Amino acid sequence: MKNNIKKLAELVNGTIVGDQTIIIFGVASIEKAQTGDIVFVENSKFLEKALLSQASAIVLPKKLVPKDFNQKVLILVDQAKLAFAQIINVIHPSIKVYSLIETTAIIANTAQLALDVSVGHHSIIGKKTKIGSCSVIGSHCVIGQEVEIGQECVIHSNVTIYDKVKILDRVVIHSGSVIGSDGFGYVFYDGQYHKFPQIGDVIIESDVEIGSNVSIDRGALDSTVIGQGTKIDNLVQIAHNVKIGKTCVLAAQVGVSGSSIIEDNVIVGGQVGIADHVRIESGAIIGAQAGIPTGKIIRRGLTVWGTPARPIDDFKRIYGQTQQLPMLKEKLLKLEKEIAELKKIKN
Amino acid sequence: MKNNIKKLAELVNGTIVGDQTIIIFGVASIEKAQTGDIVFVENSKFLEKALLSQASAIVLPKKLVPKDFNQKVLILVDQAKLAFAQIINVIHPSIKVYSLIETTAIIANTAQLALDVSVGHHSIIGKKTKIGSCSVIGSHCVIGQEVEIGQECVIHSNVTIYDKVKILDRVVIHSGSVIGSDGFGYVFYDGQYHKFPQIGDVIIESDVEIGSNVSIDRGALDSTVIGQGTKIDNLVQIAHNVKIGKTCVLAAQVGVSGSSIIEDNVIVGGQVGIADHVRIESGAIIGAQAGIPTGKIIRRGLTVWGTPARPIDDFKRIYGQTQQLPMLKEKLLKLEKEIAELKKIKN
């Protein structure tokens, strides 16, 4: 969708430097930009590349204004990447179909769909399930009974939501994800694992985004909770009774075991494993592939790495010293000889 | 479903201490329990909390009987958690629909469904596939040709089962799981990977439970086997020709590579990686995130951790000593100086 540069600048509360009348036809990366495209630059590292690119306009922070614009039109803003995200939303509006429920969808009589809900082909909505206004359900979703989905949610195709899951507003769930499956709970007795029934539920608060092929289990007796604004990448495992706070980030393939608590604003790197009954306090950062043992508490604001995880400076120091081991060993053998020599002289 | 406490005590072969006439309305965790709820306690650690909770009754081991009951009714049993699981099943019976095959399901003429089989909306059952009595197939499942599913199985929605997979009785498979996809087998020749056709099958024995988004590949020429009573958590990968024994537990995100053997009663922690042609003998325990290299044998009953995995005591001892490396280095440098000093005096 083509747009006047002035309209875009107003949208992001930016200041134009250069020709205020040009038309922008697309957004692009610096590498692929063509005439008519707008690009963005966040730091000086890529500024020159942007100026040499084919792009017609650049969104950039005020402090980065270059001396020579190379005939580019600039939009100066406080937050370049955020502004660019807003511009993308205008130039490439995400297509949303409202108020269309495909005739192939199977919706229980007792389900309550608000106005302007969309449901794709073959999706199934169970008994007493409620879906809030303007929410979009893709094709081939299976949504169980007594599920609650808030307003303006996007449930992509091929998502499975078990009974009694509660999803608040503006939640996005990508394809292949399964929400509310049974937690992994058994009682070992008489040589066999006996299932401990999983009758809790899952609560996903507002503004959460969940990637593709994610598994989130229901609580055993209580709830599994994903806090407001938290973002979960693909192939993540969230076990029963886990409580995740607000505004956390869990990168791909993270696993969180039963009853662990992640407080607010925590960042969890890819492939991290968090054992059961762990507590990660607010603002902590867990480096990729780290492992947090059962019952461990990671203190507020700490950055940790390794398995078992320890403060990242300790990890790096110890890691550095293991690299010196061959040298240490050599030194030690040398001293051993010298002492033997001294003792010989002594006697 | 409300129940007389006496009936519940009889169910679990327990002894009531206190008012034998109360009615139980629900099960709950200690934290969330309300009047009318029953809770359970396994060890003394949570006993006081349970006594102070709002619960009306507590299931607990005989040996834990408290002095002051705080007006709770107690059910004394041998196995508190197991008894509680049985009580949940009575108070929250899992809803099972028998004998209902949705008209939107597509079932091949040559498929053989026993009496009392349920099939959900839009599920597809292939040619010559057999399903045993009282098994429940969810919605949107794709079950291939010549598949065999035993009695009382529960295949949740959105499960894919390829051709010729054999599933015995009382198996549960959660949503998003894929059983019988091609193993990862290629012949590298002339600069390209050529597919080695995967014509084996998968055998899942009785009482196995498989979590959500699990991948189990078919054998190349033979079978991939999951043994009786084994429990597999979410997002686990089982490669071609793997043989898993009876009563094993595989936590979430474990990966088992081609042709590896896991014997009986093995416990595999989360995110463990088992390379190809490994043998894990009976009763071994593999700590979370451990890595077992190609061809390795883990001996009967051993507990291992780390990558490459070694006995857990060795792991911990070496790990502890790496933490002392800065101190060792310091000591070494000090000795170096002292020896230099001694040598100087000497001369």
Place this chain on the structure above:
Amino acid sequence: MKNNIKKLAELVNGTIVGDQTIIIFGVASIEKAQTGDIVFVENSKFLEKALLSQASAIVLPKKLVPKDFNQKVLILVDQAKLAFAQIINVIHPSIKVYSLIETTAIIANTAQLALDVSVGHHSIIGKKTKIGSCSVIGSHCVIGQEVEIGQECVIHSNVTIYDKVKILDRVVIHSGSVIGSDGFGYVFYDGQYHKFPQIGDVIIESDVEIGSNVSIDRGALDSTVIGQGTKIDNLVQIAHNVKIGKTCVLAAQVGVSGSSIIEDNVIVGGQVGIADHVRIESGAIIGAQAGIPTGKIIRRGLTVWGTPARPIDDFKRIYGQTQQLPMLKEKLLKLEKEIAELKKIKN
């Protein structure tokens, strides 16, 4: 499908030793082979076992010809496993249904399906999507708008392909995989993560095979690319903007973070984690569970292991020395005592 041994030998350009008239009824592993089966042997290790098996014929390398054939018929070839793969394809031809589009499939009016395309039950093909000749789409697939799928592709059941994904020829995608979901991109501002719209696409080149439950995200602005002939195992995560070259192998549960580049002929072991903006040069091998930190370059042909990954010889040497730490510490303490002793004498 039964076959004359002579026909099979001709197929693989092999030389028969023994009875040229026997009929082969099946292929098998050495362990399970019965009379009438053909097996293969790649190296001397399994030759005796094959000769003692029930098999009627053996495919084996010319150089392995045994002295005593034990009445087996031999087919001597250059590449035994490759030849055997070709023989499997003849004896067990993979069933492909051509030109059948199930009436339950929902295909947009503006979609263009070439001749001989198959589409399974309930699959959905979006607007302006093109599918090349002889491609097979399974059941319950959701294929978005403006998708391009080449010739002779096999998209198994329950695959989800988002809008605008491009798939070239002879690509195989297994069930549960999701191609083209949004990359994990946010701008943190004012205490919240704001979505950075993901408007790029995914390009999957010819002869790629993708396992089950794989997640491949679309690029943010550009393309995520999987190169020609690359094979990806189950449960792998490919983030936005990743570029993977030709003829790579990614084992199960690998994760590749945003904007990383994997060049040609790279082998990535199971559960490896590759952080963002990494470059793995051609021919490198990454050992299982290794972790490659952000921005790291792994040089051409190098084999690395560990987290953070280093050359495998370094890893093994350092690892070996950590195992000697208790001994080193003991030696050190002994020297300490000896020096104290020497100093005492001195004074």
